[in-house]
Amino acid sequence: MKLKNQTVVVVGGSSGMGLGIAEAVAKEGARVIIAARNLERCQQVASKIGSDTEARAIDMTSEEKVEEFFKVMGCIDHLLIPGSSVKTGPIKTTSTKDVLESIGSKFIGPLLCARYAKFSENASLTLFSGSLSRKPGTSSLLGAINAAVETLAKGLASELAPVRVNVISPGLTRDTNAFNGMPESAREEMFSAFAKKLPVGRVGSPRDFGQAAIFVTTCGFVNGAVIDVDGGGLLV
Ligand SMILES: NC(=O)c1ccc[n+]([C@@H]2O[C@H](COP(=O)([O-])OP(=O)(O)OC[C@H]3O[C@@H](n4cnc5c(N)ncnc54)[C@H](OP(=O)(O)O)[C@@H]3O)[C@@H](O)[C@H]2O)c1
Numbered sequence: 001m002k003l004k005n006q007t008v009v010v011v012g013g014s015s016g017m018g019l020g021i022a023e024a025v026a027k028e029g030a031r032v033i034i035a036a037r038n039l040e041r042c043q044q045v046a047s048k049i050g051s052d053t054e055a056r057a058i059d060m061t062s063e064e065k066v067e068e069f070f071k072v073m074g075c076i077d078h079l080l081i082p083g084s085s086v087k088t089g090p091i092k093t094t095s096t097k098d099v100l101e102s103i104g105s106k107f108i109g110p111l112l113c114a115r116y117a118k119f120s121e122n123a124s125l126t127l128f129s130g131s132l133s134r135k136p137g138t139s140s141l142l143g144a145i146n147a148a149v150e151t152l153a154k155g156l157a158s159e160l161a162p163v164r165v166n167v168i169s170p171g172l173t174r175d176t177n178a179f180n181g182m183p184e185s186a187r188e189e190m191f192s193a194f195a196k197k198l199p200v201g202r203v204g205s206p207r208d209f210g211q212a213a214i215f216v217t218t219c220g221f222v223n224g225a226v227i228d229v230d231g232g233g234l235l236v
Helices: 016-027 039-049 063-073 096-116 140-159 184-197 206-218
Strands: 007-011 031-036 053-057 075-081 118-128 164-170 226-229
Touching: 007 016, 016 031, 016 039, 016 075, 016 206, 031 039, 039 053, 053 063, 063 075, 063 096, 075 096, 075 206, 096 118, 096 140, 118 140, 118 206, 140 164, 164 206, 206 226
Parallel strands: 007 031, 007 075, 031 053, 075 118, 118 164, 164 226
Antiparallel strands: none
């Protein structure tokens, strides 16, 4: 019960890594707020997790909604933001509208949350990037957004002190909504081919991020860090 009597807000807690995090922090005794755009989906997962779990709607791309959300929330002990929705691809073919929306969702959204959230003593804020920040390959746009998130967090660790601000940088992870656009067979082939390259021999799962969330919320000396949860993906 490492998080007993603590309020943990997970923006993007209704699926993928966010859901893994919500389940893990609930097991550690936290009062959990699952927030995302689709309130019904948040309510469904909150009712499965248990009694001290609530659902709230937020759209991080709207400053007004972010401000209102945190006004109603009051003081938070830990805020984790795995939520984002990006439409990225090669810069030659990705429309400027999609570029701006992706930056809005994954970079400006967390920045607005950091601006409006009210934190208690010993609080933490955790943002999410991705290993493309340091290994962009041909994903220049998403790589740059992830790198911006990592630099933002390091700056915020000074600006928002004593709130600890860290980043979890995921590698390829299954059982999320990220690859829903792909046919299942192609998706499984991608996971299995990538797993063979990784030192741990498997891709990530939402549970891995639950464990990382417990570490980053409970270790009071981790601050301004980028924690790679990628099975060693940056090494290969
Ligand atoms: N999956 C991977 O392999 C992978 C690899 C590297 C990095 N990452 C990064 O890790 C993070 C988590 O990824 P995931 O794959 O677990 O995500 P996911 O399954 O796609 O879930 C995204 C969550 O964010 C919410 N969301 C989306 N846009 C939002 C907005 N504007 N405001 C509030 N909530 C919003 C979604 O719910 P609603 O749609 O209802 O809002 C959902 O709860 C993301 O930042 C992703 O870029 C993922």
